[in-house]
Amino acid sequence: MTKLFDGMKTYLMQSIPDIRVTDVVEMIIIAVLLYNVMLWIKNTRAWVLLKGILVLLGFILVAYLFHMNTILWLADKTINVGIIAVVIIFQPELRRALEQLGRNKVLGFLVSDNGKMVDDKFSDKTMNEIVKATFEMSKVKTGALIVIERKTPLAEYERTGILVDGVVTSQLLLNIFEHNTPLHDGAVVVRGNRIVAATCYLPLSDNMAISKDLGTRHRAGVGVSEVSDSVTIIVSEETGTVSVAFDGGLRRGMDPDTLREELKRIIEENEAPKGRRLKILKGWQKHEKKADK
Known part of the structure; x- marks a missing residue:
């Protein structure tokens, strides 16, 4: 029984990758970024676009599962143009997001505005x-x-x-x-x-x-x-x-x-x-x- 538990322990230790402190920090940073991005999108007109994109991704997934090659080819050609179109259409929202990032209090410690008495x-x-x-x-x-x-x-x-x-x-x-x-x-x-x-x-x-x-x-x-x-x-x-x-x-x-x-x-x-x-x-x-x- 002891050998069985030792074998299971060895297998688990070899299967699970080593998690370093930097890995945990990276996961926290990514989670915070994703949360803030979703929160920002929800408060803009981009929220409706995101829901539309999710529907399209669902159709693409169905096309992939059923090997609909023509639909997959069209999707592949459209995505490259679509990314550029999204950036152009939502330029005001992207600008506002960057401005909000610049007003973040964390950055305020690095760049202080002493212009106001x-x-x-x-x-x-x-x-x-x-x-x-x-x-x-x-x-x-x-x-x-x-x-x-x-x-x-x-x-x-x-x-x-x-x-x-x-x-x-x-x-x-x-x-x-x-x-x-x-x-x-x-x-x-x-x-x-x-x-x-x-x-x-x-x-x-x-x-x-x-x-x-x-x-x-x-x-x-x-x-x-x-x-x-x-x-x-x-x-x-x-x-x-x-x-x-x-x-x-x-x-x-x-x-x-x-x-x-x-x-x-x-x-x-x-x-x-x-x-x-x-x-x-x-x-x-x-x-x-x-x-x-």
């Missing part, structure tokens, strides 16, 4: 001034687009506008977005507690799920949130409805208390642990489904 952090006073101006404009249906910069620099959009460099006050915001004034078109960029520029041009979102009832101002707000971690406040010129765009999503029908709460939660998310970040983002609408009331 500690004293210039977005304050509660600034937040209250923005909320006050937003709903004063909402009452009279004055269109507005206010972009609050966070970690991702918005210098490329700032350069498309007119330099202001003024302390954020409700009166200054009201004057900027007043009708028939030189600065009322375009977006205002807020960095810390200062308005750095006005009349800025923003990238328009090409997300087809955005309601067709929404105009260029809303698409611009969502567009800049797709390529950065900024928070954008939008006031509709037609209805006076206040919306917030963040992380490619749009939340509409805000009131002063809700807007203040959401701004505070999103801004504080800069310093929040990862577990809390998921909680903060929970409940955000990724695509607009409701019409203005």
